[in-house]
Amino acid sequence: MAKSKAQKQQLKTEVGDQLKKVNAAIIAEYSGLTVADLTELRVKLREAKSEFHIVKNRIAKVAVKEDAPNTAPIRDFLKGPVGIVFVYGDPAAAAKAVLAFAKDKEKFKVIGGVLDGTGVKAAELQEIADLPSREQMLSQIAGLIQSQAQRLHTVISAMPRDLVQVIFNLSEKKS
Numbered sequence: 001m002a003k004s005k006a007q008k009q010q011l012k013t014e015v016g017d018q019l020k021k022v023n024a025a026i027i028a029e030y031s032g033l034t035v036a037d038l039t040e041l042r043v044k045l046r047e048a049k050s051e052f053h054i055v056k057n058r059i060a061k062v063a064v065k066e067d068a069p070n071t072a073p074i075r076d077f078l079k080g081p082v083g084i085v086f087v088y089g090d091p092a093a094a095a096k097a098v099l100a101f102a103k104d105k106e107k108f109k110v111i112g113g114v115l116d117g118t119g120v121k122a123a124e125l126q127e128i129a130d131l132p133s134r135e136q137m138l139s140q141i142a143g144l145i146q147s148q149a150q151r152l153h154t155v156i157s158a159m160p161r162d163l164v165q166v167i168f169n170l171s172e173k174k175s
Contacts, residue, residue: 012059016067018051018086024115026085026098026125027077030054032107041108044097049089060084073119077111091115095129 003011019025030038042052055063057078064071074084087094102108110122120128132140 016063019068024087024091026113029109031081048093048097050087050094054083070117073114
C-alpha cells in the first residue's frame with residue numbers, strides 16, 4: 001500500500017530523530033531471512049542497547065541528509081534490501097551481536113556503518129567487535145593504576161626500611 005506524502009514525511013522525521021540519538025549505525029542486508037530470524041536478531045540487539053529497523057532507502061537517505069548529517073557515510077551503503085541497526089549503547093557490543101548473528105545466518109550480511117561520524121566497512125566493524133567491552137577496558141585501566149600505586153608504595157616504604165637496616169648494621173659493628 002502506497003504511503004501518502006505526510007506519512008513519508010513523518011517516517012523520515014522518526015528515522016532522522018533516531019539517527020540523531022545514535023552512537024553508531026550499522027547497515028546490513030537482510031534479504032532471505034524469516035520473521036523469526038529478524039526477531040532473534042532484535043532480541044540480541046536489545047541486550048546491546050540497539051535496534052534493527054527496515055527503512056526505505058530513499059527515506060533513510062533524506063533523513064540522513066536533512067536531519068542527521070553526522071551519519072552521512074551510511075548513505076553509500078543504502079542500496080538494495082538493507083536494514084539499519086541503531087546503536088544507542090556500546091558500539092563494540094552491538095558490533096559483536098550483529099557479527100555473531102551474521103556468522104550464524106549466511107543470508108545476513110553486514111555491509112558497513114558509521115561510528116562517530118566516520119564511515120566504517122564490515123572488516124573495520126570486525127576489529128571494533130574484537131575490542132574488549134567498556135567495562136573490561138575500565139577494569140584494565142584501574143588494574144594498571146593500582147599496580148603503579150603498589151610499586152610506588154613499595155619504593156617509598158623501602159627507603160625507611162633500608163635506613164633502619166643500615167642503622168642496625170652499624171650498631172652491630174660497634175658492639
